[in-house]
Amino acid sequence: MATYYDPADLAKFGEIGEHAPDLAKKFFDWYGHVFQDGALTAREKSLIALGVAHALQCPYCIEAYTKDGLEKGCDPEQLTEAVHVAAAIKGGSALVHGVQMRNVLDRVGM
Numbered sequence: 001m002a003t004y005y006d007p008a009d010l011a012k013f014g015e016i017g018e019h020a021p022d023l024a025k026k027f028f029d030w031y032g033h034v035f036q037d038g039a040l041t042a043r044e045k046s047l048i049a050l051g052v053a054h055a056l057q058c059p060y061c062i063e064a065y066t067k068d069g070l071e072k073g074c075d076p077e078q079l080t081e082a083v084h085v086a087a088a089i090k091g092g093s094a095l096v097h098g099v100q101m102r103n104v105l106d107r108v109g110m
Contacts, residue, residue, distance in 0.1 A: 005059045013060070043072040050079060051086035 017024020035045050046069045053061030069079050 007059075007063065010060045010063055043069070043074065046072050047074060047078065047082045051082045051089075054083050054086040055090050 014028075017027075035042055035049075040048075046065055049061065050065040050069055053065050066079060069082075
């Protein structure tokens with residue numbers, strides 16, 4: 001295997017419930033419902049999922065939601081912008097946690 005994550009494993013996701021079929025069914029039913037059109041379109045939800053996938057750094061989700069976004073009519077610019085939004089939020093999150101560092105500095109008197 002050339003990488004730790006084998007792209008072929010994505011297709012095995014449906015088998016995750018082999019030893020807990022009732023829980024898997026509940027998850028997949030819920031998961032499917034979440035991605036249906038609602039207050040947000042399925043296309044918008046796909047872009048959100050792509051951004052979250054990048055923030056969580058899940059290669060399987062990145063592959064799945066890149067393909068899903070394309071199937072739902074997203075263009076490369078929209079997909080890329082979703083990734084930049086995720087990067088900005090993740091970067092901002094890291095920076096705002098700098099407040100915690102500053103609190104420690106204040107406590108130890110530096």
